[in-house]
Amino acid sequence: MSYIVPIGPYHPSLEEPVHARLYTEGxxxxxxxxxxxxxxxGIEKLSTQKNYxxxxxxxxxxxxxxxxxxxxxxxxxxxxxxxxxxxxxGEYIRVITAELERLHSHYLWLGIALHIIGHDSxxxxxxxxxxxxxxxLEELSGxxxxxxxxxxxGARRDIxxxxxxxxxxxxxKIEKSMNRLAEILLSDKSVxxxxxxxxxxxxxxxxxxxxxxxxxxxxxIPMDVRKDAPYGCYDxxxxxxxxYPSCDVFSRVVVRVLENFExxxxxxxALDMLPKGRINLGVGIPRIPEGEYMFRHEAPRGQxxxxxxxxxxxxxERVSIHVPTFKNAxxxxxxxxxNSVADAGLIIASIDPCFSCMDR
Amino acid sequence: xxxxxKIFITKDEVVPxxxxxxxxxxxxxxxxxxxxxxxxxxxxxxxxxxxxxxxYTVCGENTLPSIESIxxxxxxxxxxxxxxxxxxxxxxxxxxxRLFMPDNMIAGQGQILVTPMKELISKxxxxxxx
Numbered sequence: 001m002s003y004i005v006p007i008g009p010y011h012p013s014l015e016e017p018v019h020a021r022l023y024t025e026g027x028x029x030x031x032x033x034x035x036x037x038x039x040x041x042g043i044e045k046l047s048t049q050k051n052y053x054x055x056x057x058x059x060x061x062x063x064x065x066x067x068x069x070x071x072x073x074x075x076x077x078x079x080x081x082x083x084x085x086x087x088x089x090g091e092y093i094r095v096i097t098a099e100l101e102r103l104h105s106h107y108l109w110l111g112i113a114l115h116i117i118g119h120d121s122x123x124x125x126x127x128x129x130x131x132x133x134x135x136x137l138e139e140l141s142g143x144x145x146x147x148x149x150x151x152x153x154g155a156r157r158d159i160x161x162x163x164x165x166x167x168x169x170x171x172x173k174i175e176k177s178m179n180r181l182a183e184i185l186l187s188d189k190s191v192x193x194x195x196x197x198x199x200x201x202x203x204x205x206x207x208x209x210x211x212x213x214x215x216x217x218x219x220x221i222p223m224d225v226r227k228d229a230p231y232g233c234y235d236x237x238x239x240x241x242x243x244y245p246s247c248d249v250f251s252r253v254v255v256r257v258l259e260n261f262e263x264x265x266x267x268x269x270a271l272d273m274l275p276k277g278r279i280n281l282g283v284g285i286p287r288i289p290e291g292e293y294m295f296r297h298e299a300p301r302g303q304x305x306x307x308x309x310x311x312x313x314x315x316x317e318r319v320s321i322h323v324p325t326f327k328n329a330x331x332x333x334x335x336x337x338x339n340s341v342a343d344a345g346l347i348i349a350s351i352d353p354c355f356s357c358m359d360r
Numbered sequence: 361x362x363x364x365x366k367i368f369i370t371k372d373e374v375v376p377x378x379x380x381x382x383x384x385x386x387x388x389x390x391x392x393x394x395x396x397x398x399x400x401x402x403x404x405x406x407x408x409x410x411x412x413x414x415x416y417t418v419c420g421e422n423t424l425p426s427i428e429s430i431x432x433x434x435x436x437x438x439x440x441x442x443x444x445x446x447x448x449x450x451x452x453x454x455x456x457x458r459l460f461m462p463d464n465m466i467a468g469q470g471q472i473l474v475t476p477m478k479e480l481i482s483k484x485x486x487x488x489x490x
Contacts, residue, residue, distance in 0.1 A: 019461070037460030080364070210388060210434025223387075229362045229411035293364050294406055294413050296389065305406070307392050320392040322438075330433035 009038045016355040027340045032333040039359035047319040060146050063357040068101045069299035071150040073306045077295040078152050082288050090154030090279040091233040092270045097149045099263040104133040105300035106256040109352045116346045117194045129177050154280025182257045195250035199335040199347035212327045213302015215351050217243045218251040225298040237269045249350045301352050323357040363412030371421045378427040381407050388431045391438035401448040426453035
């Protein structure tokens with residue numbers, strides 16, 4: 001019997017609005033379609049009517065999870081147009097915030113995936129660890145979501161020595177807990193049953209469609225902007241790209257778990273080597289000369305691109321934002337085909353979608 | 361350091377460049393577009409070459425050839441997004457389905473997000489009356 005199963009745009013298993021149509025034969029998905037755009041707020045258009053600091057505040061609100069990534073990438077794009085050299089201490093603080101953001105984003109995803117799997121005790125455990133990271137971010141910035149840590153030309157808030165030591169102590173606890181979580185995640189039978197061999201995206205398909213970030217790395221594509229085209233001060237740190245070859249939902253779990261350890265490694269190095277000096281070039285409205293630039297940042301979900309055109313005036317001439325979910329969402333129909341309807345929610349969630357980012 | 365290099369091309373060069381890049385294993389980072397003050401399209405194909413971006417830009421054209429057959433969904437989604445948000449079309453692109461919101465939601469296709477609100481409301485009300 002053939003059915004068309006609609007999911008969304010508003011559905012209990014979806015964190016954000018999107019619409020998917022599953023064409024099924026019994027329980028098996030034969031074809032799938034995805035429709036986006038329910039969160040469109042016209043941010044690119046709005047940014048042409050705002051000055052550079054107003055835009056910085058606005059783009060931080062494109063997404064509630066990777067807010068720092070948006071602000072930082074926009075700032076870096078402007079800094080390259082203007083030829084600004086950001087103070088090293090400011091760069092380090094930006095990296096620390098970015099990696100804390102990656103940690104809490106990956107923990108968020110792990111929690112959601114475990115909830116969909118039905119492993120609620122592990123879901124609670126992972127979100128308990130996430131709370132510790134949110135506490136660090138709150139201590140660092142005063143906020144749990146939109147941190148406001150970035151300005152054009154550096155960071156807005158410094159880290160004092162007491163804060164530095166406290167973050168290192170907290171990381172110790174988080175890492176210990178992460179070790180236990182990783183051990184269970186990678187050996188638990190119910191996690192394995194729900195994730196292994198499910199939602200396969202082969203390396204060839206991932207490359208053909210243009211997947212990015214942890215989603216591509218879980219399909220054995222070793223791409224990571226932090227390593228491939230280093231920016232900020234990522235060159236100063238020793239860390240590895242997390243790549244796993246099984247190409248299924250389990251692979252996406254493994255990659256994010258491994259990345260959590262790498263992020264902790266980066267934050268530790270940044271705090272240990274935190275240079276002395278100023279954190280920014282001043283917090284006034286910057287003068288950006290005529291020009292354009294495109295910059296990429298490895299956000300928690302993958303490559304985030306900002307292209308800014310400036311005419312030398314007060315406002316942006318054009319801001320173009322392209323986010324990792326826009327590159328990863330086209331892989332969803334390919335992953336769904338051949339799987340059962342019961343796994344559709346988990347497979348859609350496995351790309352760690354952010355429709356708020358994608359629709360912008 | 362991420363270098364950025366802008367190269368102006370004509371619409372006839374879009375496909376040969378895409379084929380050359382694909383053959384060389386270059387990743388298509390994104391296709392960006394905007395409409396200039398004269399209402400003309402400005403479309404940039406951003407390729408990741410080395411650690412930087414080579415931005416092949418076509419100015420003053422509102423109809424361009426699609427590179428969907430070369431870069432598959434990696435080009436199809438950005439082209440569909442541009443086509444639905446701006447008055448720019450891509451020859452050879454499958455436009456039978458919408459990307460932004462389902463095609464059975466409101467009659468017609470494409471450019472739903474640039475349709476004036478009044479027009480959208482009247483379309484929806486018209487559909488309800490039927």
